[in-house]
Amino acid sequence: MIITVDAPDIYRPGIDDVVRVFYPGCTIKTGNPDIGADIKLNIMVDVQQPYLLARGQLKSEAGESGHLEQSQLKHGINERHEARRLARLVVFRLLEKFTHGQPSPWGIMTGIRPAKVVHRLLDEGFTASEVKAKLADEFAVTPDKAELVTGIALFQRHYLADEPSCSHKVGVYIGIPFCPSRCLYCSFPAYPRDKHRQWLAPFVDALLREIEATGRALRSNPLSVSLSCIYIGGGTPTCLEPAQLDAVLASANRHLRTADTTEFTVEGGRPETLTAEIIGICQAAGVDRLSINPQTMQNRTLQAVGRQHTVSDVVLAMERARTAGFATINMDVIAGLPGETVKDMRDTMEQITVLRPENLSLHTLAVKKASRLRWEVSKQPMPSATETAAMMEIARHRAQMQGMLPYYMYRQKNTLGNQENIGYTLPGHECLYNIMTIEESHTVLGLGAGAGSKYLRPDGVYINQFNPKEPWLYIKRLDEVIKKKETGLDEATKKV
Numbered sequence: 001m002i003i004t005v006d007a008p009d010i011y012r013p014g015i016d017d018v019v020r021v022f023y024p025g026c027t028i029k030t031g032n033p034d035i036g037a038d039i040k041l042n043i044m045v046d047v048q049q050p051y052l053l054a055r056g057q058l059k060s061e062a063g064e065s066g067h068l069e070q071s072q073l074k075h076g077i078n079e080r081h082e083a084r085r086l087a088r089l090v091v092f093r094l095l096e097k098f099t100h101g102q103p104s105p106w107g108i109m110t111g112i113r114p115a116k117v118v119h120r121l122l123d124e125g126f127t128a129s130e131v132k133a134k135l136a137d138e139f140a141v142t143p144d145k146a147e148l149v150t151g152i153a154l155f156q157r158h159y160l161a162d163e164p165s166c167s168h169k170v171g172v173y174i175g176i177p178f179c180p181s182r183c184l185y186c187s188f189p190a191y192p193r194d195k196h197r198q199w200l201a202p203f204v205d206a207l208l209r210e211i212e213a214t215g216r217a218l219r220s221n222p223l224s225v226s227l228s229c230i231y232i233g234g235g236t237p238t239c240l241e242p243a244q245l246d247a248v249l250a251s252a253n254r255h256l257r258t259a260d261t262t263e264f265t266v267e268g269g270r271p272e273t274l275t276a277e278i279i280g281i282c283q284a285a286g287v288d289r290l291s292i293n294p295q296t297m298q299n300r301t302l303q304a305v306g307r308q309h310t311v312s313d314v315v316l317a318m319e320r321a322r323t324a325g326f327a328t329i330n331m332d333v334i335a336g337l338p339g340e341t342v343k344d345m346r347d348t349m350e351q352i353t354v355l356r357p358e359n360l361s362l363h364t365l366a367v368k369k370a371s372r373l374r375w376e377v378s379k380q381p382m383p384s385a386t387e388t389a390a391m392m393e394i395a396r397h398r399a400q401m402q403g404m405l406p407y408y409m410y411r412q413k414n415t416l417g418n419q420e421n422i423g424y425t426l427p428g429h430e431c432l433y434n435i436m437t438i439e440e441s442h443t444v445l446g447l448g449a450g451a452g453s454k455y456l457r458p459d460g461v462y463i464n465q466f467n468p469k470e471p472w473l474y475i476k477r478l479d480e481v482i483k484k485k486e487t488g489l490d491e492a493t494k495k496v
Contacts, residue, residue: 006031007043010080011087015043017110018088021418022095022103039098043090045083052079054086058094067093071138085138092140103385104418107140112410113438114141114420118153119160128154148406148422155407159432160441168493169226171436172214172256174207174248175448176234177471180270184305184338184376187368189450189469190235199471203449204244206475208251210447213482215255217489225493227256228442229263231433237266238273242281249285257286263432265289269332271317272309279317283324289431292317292357293332297348301337311351318355328429331357335391336365336416338373338380345391349398358429360404362395364388364419366412385417392419399424408434443492445485449474453485455492463488 003026007015016028019041029035031042040059045052054069069086073079088108096102106114117139121131128150135146178200179190193200218225230252237245249266257264266287268274274292282290294314296302302309321329331352335345352360365388367377383391399406404424408431411420423434436442437454440462446453449471455463465488467481468474474481 001026001039002029002035002037003027003039003041004029004031004035004037005041005043007041007087008045011043011045011084014084014088014108014110015041015091018091018108019095021092021110022099024414041091041094043087045087047073047079049073052082052086054083054090056090056094058098060098062098065094065097067097069093089138089140096140102140102142105142105145105389106411106418106420107135107142109135109139109141109411110413112412113440114145114149114411115153115156115409115439118150119156119439122153122157145420149409152406152409152422155405155430156435156439159430159435160439169228170218170443170445170489171229171231171433172227172252173433173437173444173446173448173451174211174230174232174237174252175446175451175467176207176232176237176240176248177203177449177469178234178239179236180239180273180308181306182372183307185334185365185368185371185373187370188235191471193236193239196471199475200240200244202475203471204240204247206478207448208247209478210482210485211248211251212255214445214447214485217486218256221489221493225489226260227258228260229265229433229436230256230261231263231265231267233265233267234269236269236273238268238278238282239270242277245278246281246285249281249287253285263289265291265330265431265433267291267293268317269293270307270309271313274317274320276320279320279324279326283326288326289328289330289359290321290326291330291332291359291361292321293330293361294348294352295332295334296337296340296344297351298340298344301340301344304339305337315355318357328358330359330361330431331355332361332363333395334363334365335395335419336383336388338382340383340391342387342390342394345394349395353398353402356402358426359431360395360399360402360424361421362392362399362424363421364392364412364415364417366415368412368414383416388417388419392417396422396424402426408438410438443489445489447485453488455488457492457494463491 042057045054051070056067058065069090092108132146135141177189178193264287266282297311407425409422443456444454450469451467453465
């Protein structure tokens, strides 16, 4: 399908995102009367005091229709942001009328962090009820999703207080870019361990240098930066050799961890890597949050997507972690895996319930460019949008029955049914790192291959830096990586 859009360039990215919500595989071209198109959209935004007006027109072989949205220009309103919102909303309403449906429960909220909008509205003095109404009216969000994201934002307010020391609190992410194998849906920088084994030892040596240098930079910062949490992810950190993982944890404790560090997570994503020895190393190092990620409790699906563990491995890993004394365990589940049904999700959640994790991270399958699934999706028996939504509801209900609350969420492009990724927690077990990262409330330093750093300056401006994804390039450019991190940290904590 070809869709042409005639609109000012400033509005095009948001408009194009909305169009792809309705027509994911379409070709979008700049509006031109000479271009043959299935749908032609014309969008205009202008000011007629005291209102900002957005007009839209849709033409197709079936005829044409128009729509108008307006917003009053009150004191303090960001006119540019409001104009972009209106342009997106006009397109959404036109296509909603044309298709006789609403393909996304999130309406025009196509960005990664919907809760940010809620936080902004709460900061402006709107009540929770008013926020939910605005999400429905001004962003075309369905009532259930408005309720969900508003509740999450209210939960997070305690952790996102606007205090003077906020910019001096940081988190650290340590990325281990190796896995036992590469899953069908994976798009992360994760290299099969056995195929790239020659890079494990050199990578760990380089990582230890970066950890030490980062700790030195944190300690020497004149504004007394406070390290709140450490998160070791990947990849699969626990696929390292035991001595290598022990060295990484010991270095993090020696050079990074302080009395202010209240959370230390290790992503033990592949249950088959969580041997008694590996779990013992984590426990001895003071790791207090462990992630054990089954993704599904259906053995046939695990085999189909390229994971090298079974349901029995998940159960055994949980037993070992409990025996070692871990009080906070997270489990990841993916809704929408190829070949899975609503019945499969119900069975998976029943089995997860028996294991009683303190955290549940519920992801919607996203078909990403860097994954093998993107090239095979047409050959895979993918669940429908309706089935995926039902799977999410089953997981939500089960989490609620366990006394869990939703505490963070984010969205991705190309998810089945335009659903979200959401974290549930038992009260008192919420992951601070997840909140800090998703809501971009603090500086987070990324160490290791493929890790990203996000520096939050006191004036609210973000500075992004990324380490090389390939282990060999990370090793080669380590001095440059360390220097950039030192410069970024200075920039994030200087007075403005």
